[in-house]
Amino acid sequence: MVNVLVRSLDIVLPLLVAFSIAAIVLLTIGENPVEILTLMATEAFGNVRRFAATLSASTPLLFTAVATAICFRSGVFNVGVDGAFVLGGLAAIFIAFKLPASLGAGLIPLAFIAAAVTGGFWLWLPGVLLAKYEADEVVSTLMLNFIAAGISGYLVNGPLLSPQSGNNVTPLIHETAELERLMPPSTLHAGFIIGLLCIIAYWIWCRNTPSGFEGAVVGQNPRFARAVGISVPAIIILVMVFSGVIAGFGGASHGLGQMHRFSDGFSPGYGFTGMAVALLARNHPIGILFGAVLFGALASAGTTIQLFSNIPLDLVNIIQGTVMIFAVIEAARLMKNRRRQTHAV
Amino acid sequence: MKAMKLLSKSTIALCAATAVLADERPAALIIAQGGLGDASWNDTAYAGFQSGLEKTGITGRPIESPDVVAQGEEIMRRAADGGFGLVISLEWIHGEPMEALAKDYSDTSWVIMNQTREGDNVASVVFGEHEGSYLAGALAAQVTTDTSIRGINEEAVVGVIGGFKAPGIDKFIVGFIQGAEAINPDIEVIVAYADSFGDPAKGAQMANAMFDDGADIVYQVAGGTGIGIIEAAKARGHYAIGVDNDQDGLAPGNVLTSMVKRVDVAVDQIVTNYAADTFPGGEVMNFGLAENGVALSPMTHTRDIIPASYVEKVEAMKAQIIAGDIDVWDVSNEGYPDFFK
Structure with missing residues (x-):
């Protein structure tokens, strides 16, 4: 119980600091912070429709956060989830507009499989480079993001440009391949459920499977892991591939549920x-769920408050940036541990 | 007058209650990917939005988001739910969702750009790029044989590079050819497609190939690929023609002119129509030369290096197009002409 409290503080504290800074900024530019922050809260959670919009904005984050956590908990500093998300999404969308519409809803699993294979392969590459050749994964996965964006x-x-348009978009996917909307007219779609399932699967994997346990051991102490006979390279490759698969699922869910096509800015x-x-x-896992919803709320409310106040997008960026600083502190802590371990080997 | 303006501004709420005819509900402008500060499409449109608001006394807000693509539908619905009477989206990809959701908000006026969408409360804005391109072609055809201008050879050859072989792009290209041939029926216009909007290296390569074949002016209709075309023109001392925005400053002196789309004019016009209760719902608003929706750039860096008579000739042709004496072929409406299949 205490553990849960401490953990929730990890998320609440950064938010408190972030909103305090936002309040100070608002005061200095002559706005009423209470008014604006209340407006933000209403825009994020004020009614069912706004709440659905928040969940819709948080859906991609469920996947990318889990994909990241899988690697981080094993001490693998994979920052290439974005690339796997993009390429997985593109693969799923390709399947969903290229294969015949007569396949009906069967297109959906095919698209998710294509996305999983693409995403998994994409992060398998830096996984092998790290496991076999000790190539720094921060550098390789970061670079792979640029390559993914380029591809x-x-x-x-x-090659995949829609012939109907001069803009940089693929054709629309077949309607049968679209994921169901959960609360029309909101864009919240079945991908949110799939994201929740991914969180649950991640939880079960962490707690109840041998490889999940081994992953945690590798993350906490690789020397000990080696000493007890765990194959560290095998775990590194495994978590990388898992991460890519989940990121690919995220791309597929975003493509089939939200975008219905691929475009720049996917x-x-x-x-x-x-x-x-x-x-x-x-x-x-629980922290991931709340964190994703909070960042989704910032994205969705941060956009729509512009309709009802003179607050520019920059304020939301300040809030998000402040929260990110705490994330960076945590990242720095992880990196420090990682160095120490590498040197110890 | 000024007092009137002030008065109307400060009493908008009152007006909304009393004015029965005119819609005084606020207007929203959804900024496309790239955001404000792009010195291009978004900034130009926002300038038009502001001037439209100022003139009419309507209130309005721009709305930006890094995930404007993914959140498009939510943003549009929120604007309509929030009481906005006019929603203009600058984001191309919002076209399909707007067409679908506009049905749910019949008393909101919707505007989409560069495409045609159905719906009684949806206005589609298209630009007369073929007309602007015609003028660019006419200017290029006059310049290309005038060896007194540096970087120009005597051969009557010009080039045009499109991003893709697509009607939306060929609309520019056919207008350009027609304008060039109106000046010189024997001119050779080399046409090529880069098959990419984002490959400057390929643009440079293709422009260089055209320069090798005797062209000295190349019109770019290829987005980011075109940046390479302009760079090649600069490197070889020849000329490029810019597109969409005033690109003359990208290589001062080597961009002959730019075929500019005046999205500010369009947005200003729409806000004005909306305020006057003449919103063209269900219509396609064409912003051509007559509406000042397309134009050649002011040619800041090249005006002094070409004879004034060429520009005068182009101005005369512009007047003829507006008067209806010259009919410029529009591929997007009329299909392909005989001279360009």
Whole structure:
């Protein structure tokens, strides 16, 4: 119980600090902080429709946060989730518009499989490079994000471009491949449920499976892990592939549920926001769920308060940035541990 | 007059209650990807939005989001739910969702750009790019044989590079060819497609190939690929023609002119119509030369290096197009002409 309290403080404290800073900024620019922050809260959670919009905005983060946490808890500093999300999404969308519509809802599992294979393969690469050649995963996964953006940009500007449009988008997916909307007219879609299932699966994997346990041991003390006969390289590759699969699922869910096509701007950095969520949640499933919803709320309310106040997007960026600082502190802590372990080996 | 303006501004709420005819509900402008500060599409549109608001006394707000693409539908619905009477989206990808959700909000006026969408309360804004391109072609055809201008050879050859072989792009290209041939029926216009909007290296390569074939002016209709075309023109001392925005400053002196889309004019016009209760719901608003929706750039860096008579000729042709004496082929409405299949 105490543990839960301490953990929730990890998320609540950064938020309190962030909102205090936002309040100070609001005061200095002559706005009423209570009014604006209340407006924000109403826009995020004020009624069922707004709450649904918040959950809709948080859906991609459920996947990217879990994908990040899987690696971080094993001490693998994978920052390449965004790339796997983008390429997985593109693969799913390709299946969902290219294969015949007559496949009906059967397109959905096919698209998710394509996304999982693509995402899994994408992060398998840096996994092998790390496990076999000790190539620094921060560098390799960060670089792979740029390559993923390049590949998707090339495809959507060229071979996969919709013939109907001069803009950089693929054709729309078949309607049968679209994920069901949960609360129309909100865009909240079945991908949210899939995201929750991913969190649950991650939880079960952590607690109840041998590889989940081994992953935790590798994260806490790789020397000990080696000493008790755990294959550290095998765990590294495993968590990387898992991470890629979940990120790919996220891309597929975003593509089939929200976007219905691929376009530039498919991921406005969901991988990185997800990383912040995982860090603040210290990889805990419940923390991930709340963190994702909170960041979703910031994104959705931060956008729509512009309709009802003179608050620019920058204020939301300040809040998000302040919360991110705490995530960075956590990241720094992890990195320090990682160095110590590497040197100890 | 000023007092009137002030009065109307400060009593908008009152007006909303008393004015029965005109819709005084606020207007929202959804900023496209790239956000404000892009010195391009979004900033230009926002300038038009502000001037429209100022003129009419309507209140309005811009709305930005890093995930404007994914949250588009939620943003549009929120604006309508929140009492906005006019919602303009600058984001191309909002077209399909807008068409669908506009049905749920019949007393809100919706505007989408660069495409045609159905709905009694949806206005589609398209630009007369073929007309602007015609003028660009006419200017290029005059310049391309004038060897007194540096970087120009005597061959009557110009080029145009499109991003893709698509009607939306060929609309520019056909207008350009038609304008060039109106000046010189024997001119050779080399046409090529980069098959990409985001490949400057390929743009440079293709422009260089055209320069090797005797072209000295290349019109770019290829988005980011076109940046490479302009760079190639600068490197070789020849000329490019910019598109969409005033790109003359990207390589001062080597961009002959730019075919500019005046989205500010369009947005201003829409706000004005909305305030006057003449919102063109269900219509396609065409912003061509007559509406000042397309234009050649002011040619800040090149005006002095070409004879004034060329520009005068182009101005005369512009007047003829507006008067209806010249009919410019519009691929997006008329399909492909005989001279360009």
